[in-house]
Amino acid sequence: MINLFSDTQTLATEEMLEAMVRAEVGDDVAGNDPTVNRLQDLAAAKVGQEAALFVPSGTMGNLVALMAVGGHGNEILLHEESHVYYYEGGALCSIAGFTPRLVAAPRGLLTPEILETYLRPANVHHPRTTVLELENTHNRGGGSVTPPDLHRRLVAWAHAHGLHVHLDGARIFNAAVASGVDVRVFTENVDSVQFCLSKGLSAPVGSIVAGRKEFIDRARQARKRIGGAMRQAGHLAAAGIVALEKMVDRLAEDHARAKRLAELVAKIPGLKVDLSSVETNMVYVDFAPLGVACDTFVDRLAAKGLKVSLIPPTRFRMVTHRHISDADVVSAARILGEAARAGQ
16 A cells, blocks of 8 residues: 555654663653653754643644633634644634634735734724734645745734744644755744654654743643643653654655656646645645546545545545655556546
8 A cells, every 4th residue: 555645654763663662761740751851852952942842742732832822712813724723623712712713825825914904903892812823834735835934924923913923833844844944944933833743754653842931831731731741751752852863854855756746646637736836745636627526536546555635525635755655656646547547
């Protein structure tokens, strides 16, 4: 099976597994797991923030960050298809207490000019807007990258309006590699950032929340409240250290393979892909011209040995990662061509 379902499918490297076995551990709830502490210090320095917190998942990372800001009665500005709104179980409302103010923008690329039209004036009838949430890369935007200059403008606009800026940077290292900049260009000027260790970086478990020390202290208590505190978590943190030290630069290989895959798919009659939208490791394909039911087409691909992620009603997503080779890209395109011809 050529598994292009997601980069969440990556497995730990041999170096990670060895580090996990040999990790020195303690009690992270008490703050004395040395390997967790090393990971948190490394992560904070990597993204230019004062402190960091290791959490089990990106969803939890976004949630504890928003809980630490304090949402009840307040409003958050975010893109209408952002991950925190679309795929995180409504936790920003039901747990963090925010009212979402959904902003429309092509491919997830917000601008200060667009946001200005959504910002509510002070009024007792309205919730108070306190947070701007950014997502880079933007998942449902096709893995789109908010360019560094636009990112800086967005953060400056938010701070000028007194807003806390939270960056959902689940794939922020993809954005940095694609932009040819240090990740701190995107992360050191925001108020909080979450990034995943378990996607393209290949660690088996975990994400990081980073920000100022007092913010991370609040996030740590929020993590405890929702059951995310761990004990001998150093075994997991050890893999995260390897991920940050060894796995960032190779993301460029995933990007190159995604681009090649998109170029091959664009030549297949009945399949539509916007080549200009393939900036990182995601390829979104529209198969509407085939006139085939979505489940039918995806099942057809699976039967031929290709696993993709369905985006109803007529799209699917493919995500490259370190287990996908150049040969896999060619084979995936061949399978797509066969399935498309069968559907015409």
